[in-house]
Amino acid sequence: MKFEKRCRNSFRWWVACFSGLVCLSASFVAVTAQAAVTGRCSGCHTMHYSQDGRVLTEWGQSGPYEALLTIDCLGCHMGTNVGGTTPFVFSSEAPNYGATGTTSDTNTLAGGNFYWVAQPGGDTRGHNVAGLMAGDGALSMPPGFSGDRAAADGSIPGGGSWPSGQQVTCAGTYGCHGSHAQSSLASAVRGGHHNGLDGAITAPDALPAGGFRMLVGIAGYEDADWEYRPTTSTHNQYKGVAGGTDNSTISSLCARCHGQFHSASSAGSPWLRHPVDYDMGDTAATSDYRSYGGAGVNAYRLDAPVASVDVGNVLTNVTFAGDTVVACVSCHRAHGSPNHKMMRWDYAGTIGTGCAACHTSKD
Amino acid sequence: MLLGGLLCLSIVLAPRSSLAGPYSLSAHGDSLAGVRRDVDGLASPGPYVTGNCAHCHEQHASMGGSEPQPVNSGPSPFALFAPGFVTAVKEKPYQQADLFCFYCHASPGSYQSGLLENFDYSHVFGGYAGGPTSIFEAFNQPLGGVNASYHNLYDIWSYAQKFPGFGASSPPCDACHNVHRARRNKAYPQDPAYTAISRPTEHESLWGDVDGERMTNYSGAYQAPLHFGSRTTYEPGGTSESVADGSKVPDYNTFCLDCHKEKIYSTSLRRDVVAIEWKLSGGDQLGTGDKHGANAYTVGIQMKKPYDELVMPPGGYLLSCLDCHEAHGSPSAFLVRRSVNGEILGGTLAQARDGKSWAYLCGRCHQDDYHVGGSTDINQVNRWRTVHHGGGSGANVDVPYQVQGQQGMSCGECHELSPGPQPIGCGYCHNHGSYCNGTNPGTLPNGKVIPAPIDGFRRTF
Numbered sequence: 001m002k003f004e005k006r007c008r009n010s011f012r013w014w015v016a017c018f019s020g021l022v023c024l025s026a027s028f029v030a031v032t033a034q035a036a037v038t039g040r041c042s043g044c045h046t047m048h049y050s051q052d053g054r055v056l057t058e059w060g061q062s063g064p065y066e067a068l069l070t071i072d073c074l075g076c077h078m079g080t081n082v083g084g085t086t087p088f089v090f091s092s093e094a095p096n097y098g099a100t101g102t103t104s105d106t107n108t109l110a111g112g113n114f115y116w117v118a119q120p121g122g123d124t125r126g127h128n129v130a131g132l133m134a135g136d137g138a139l140s141m142p143p144g145f146s147g148d149r150a151a152a153d154g155s156i157p158g159g160g161s162w163p164s165g166q167q168v169t170c171a172g173t174y175g176c177h178g179s180h181a182q183s184s185l186a187s188a189v190r191g192g193h194h195n196g197l198d199g200a201i202t203a204p205d206a207l208p209a210g211g212f213r214m215l216v217g218i219a220g221y222e223d224a225d226w227e228y229r230p231t232t233s234t235h236n237q238y239k240g241v242a243g244g245t246d247n248s249t250i251s252s253l254c255a256r257c258h259g260q261f262h263s264a265s266s267a268g269s270p271w272l273r274h275p276v277d278y279d280m281g282d283t284a285a286t287s288d289y290r291s292y293g294g295a296g297v298n299a300y301r302l303d304a305p306v307a308s309v310d311v312g313n314v315l316t317n318v319t320f321a322g323d324t325v326v327a328c329v330s331c332h333r334a335h336g337s338p339n340h341k342m343m344r345w346d347y348a349g350t351i352g353t354g355c356a357a358c359h360t361s362k363d
Numbered sequence: 364m365l366l367g368g369l370l371c372l373s374i375v376l377a378p379r380s381s382l383a384g385p386y387s388l389s390a391h392g393d394s395l396a397g398v399r400r401d402v403d404g405l406a407s408p409g410p411y412v413t414g415n416c417a418h419c420h421e422q423h424a425s426m427g428g429s430e431p432q433p434v435n436s437g438p439s440p441f442a443l444f445a446p447g448f449v450t451a452v453k454e455k456p457y458q459q460a461d462l463f464c465f466y467c468h469a470s471p472g473s474y475q476s477g478l479l480e481n482f483d484y485s486h487v488f489g490g491y492a493g494g495p496t497s498i499f500e501a502f503n504q505p506l507g508g509v510n511a512s513y514h515n516l517y518d519i520w521s522y523a524q525k526f527p528g529f530g531a532s533s534p535p536c537d538a539c540h541n542v543h544r545a546r547r548n549k550a551y552p553q554d555p556a557y558t559a560i561s562r563p564t565e566h567e568s569l570w571g572d573v574d575g576e577r578m579t580n581y582s583g584a585y586q587a588p589l590h591f592g593s594r595t596t597y598e599p600g601g602t603s604e605s606v607a608d609g610s611k612v613p614d615y616n617t618f619c620l621d622c623h624k625e626k627i628y629s630t631s632l633r634r635d636v637v638a639i640e641w642k643l644s645g646g647d648q649l650g651t652g653d654k655h656g657a658n659a660y661t662v663g664i665q666m667k668k669p670y671d672e673l674v675m676p677p678g679g680y681l682l683s684c685l686d687c688h689e690a691h692g693s694p695s696a697f698l699v700r701r702s703v704n705g706e707i708l709g710g711t712l713a714q715a716r717d718g719k720s721w722a723y724l725c726g727r728c729h730q731d732d733y734h735v736g737g738s739t740d741i742n743q744v745n746r747w748r749t750v751h752h753g754g755g756s757g758a759n760v761d762v763p764y765q766v767q768g769q770q771g772m773s774c775g776e777c778h779e780l781s782p783g784p785q786p787i788g789c790g791y792c793h794n795h796g797s798y799c800n801g802t803n804p805g806t807l808p809n810g811k812v813i814p815a816p817i818d819g820f821r822r823t824f
Binding site for chain 2: 124138139140141143144258260261269270271272273274340347348349350351352355356361362363
């Protein structure tokens, strides 16, 4: 009872400081800037979805929830990032993104933010996730869906077919996180919150907890604060391998739903689609791509990140030897951005901005 | 070390302003006049600003879940919205879908939002109005009928495979233009800094935009031709005499010779196009260059303004390829311009070697019998007896063939005599690389045999 009272007191305090359910839930979910959630079980779970004969106001009101949770995904992951706590991916107010979402005055994370998708006309600015906003008005299924790209556990989004009008979900059959073999979102990411890894994930297994950001089978180096105000020494290091056949790359994750965009884009010349899982180190030594990050400097660019074969460490500079692999996330934010087509920068509204990070002779 | 660290940090964190590099300075990347594909979701009402990459490139061959117009059954090389070139098309007439660039550089039917017009060299730089209004039309000119010529796109594509950066999927236009750098020369015809060309062998830079890449390279041998209809202004674009020295003209000779220094088969002509030797002097002997190039006239020459100066450059004048030729297409044969040296051609220059149509071109700079003698007889126009045989009131100190009888020959041995001595077709003796001696051009199709000229050998072009 003392704990419950503390919680209620805490709730009042948080309400005084923040608005809305989101931040409130954050106060209950005892998390650190680590992949695995820590703290009291009751921070996230309730045995009976009842306390003192009622549903607590800080809980989600549509329960009971799977895995005895007190609230759904959104309940914990909606809020405003201040660094080092819960990763908030959906804000109720416009996040500060700046030009690229990477400068010291921003408050978005590596995946961006779903806020912009939820705004009027925002369909093109990110993924229209079920429960967060309405479905995409133009897209009834993921563009480029091929239905033949499996995760490490053998699961394929939608089981290989995507029903028209089905919205993408955070996890599960139609989601990005966890196993596609589970229709239950909670089951899909089972173990991920309790056993999640952080830092270098070089050999992911087929479990949600073993993958980069609970993405099954995906490798990568997890930045401790999800790229909140990243620097060249503190950022995600994405996995990328030239050739397009390695299913642990970050781009292979995207290909599970957008497989056609991944085809004819990882081999051959000339490209039919923009390449991903292609190492710019495979270009001629004199090519303009070799000036990525500045000629002779070749600094890792936070605004146009490149992936690497080795994700054991975070790179501050690139050498064009397996560490300049173009990835989907080199250009796009996975969750959403203020820009058309969820681009990292304002591609549509400018002439070549962002593109010139790699296509340096076009600068 | 700290300074280095700060420098690196600033590179990464500094806000990147709008581009000021080659692409945004190019015609296609121009924020006002650049590429703007008029397709739903793109230019109207789409969000992509003018000059944006998306107007030509589709990174995923999909927008909003489907392929935008023009639909070409999926992705195309270089992530372009259509294939670069349909190599099965060996000759004109071209269709818009045969060449990626034609999708926009056509009028009418352009995918470019607003009016896009591209006129020929005679119009833009020579000042002669009219002509084709688009690149597509320039290649497909019907007015000259069988004599209309064009730079065969398949031949360009085929030959350009040898150049770095050019491949099987490249549009042939890429051989001469770097589409990410080519500038709007048509809007600034007097300023070669806005050149639209890049040498096939130096494709990553523009050609003609800086000193050292202009016709002033030829040691004062270049004189810009007159602007159309003017006696006081010059190409390109009507510049003043003070800059008619080639300083405003890209060195088109070096540019064109990247390809045309070699013999190239022409699918259109069904024969080889001769290799051009433009930079050698040496006089009248085998192995020397064309006289319109660095080689000199023989002794004397009768020219029109502005080539009628009493004191000519040592070795004579040297022309630019574009002084006589169009780059894309022409109503005349051999890509000969509609207007040359400020005047319209007297008629269509035909492919056939016989007849005098080739002299429609010659007569723009060289004096015919009408001019050389100060004649008022209109019948002397496009008549070339004086330059070949002397006579009249002009100074003819290097005629190749003396007047009747002086070489022990009669007119009829070379000329058809009915009705009266007929001219010999210009094309038998005058073309790139041509010369006359005892065997060249030798026996003509009509059985007449052309003897060796005075002194036995003449370079005749």
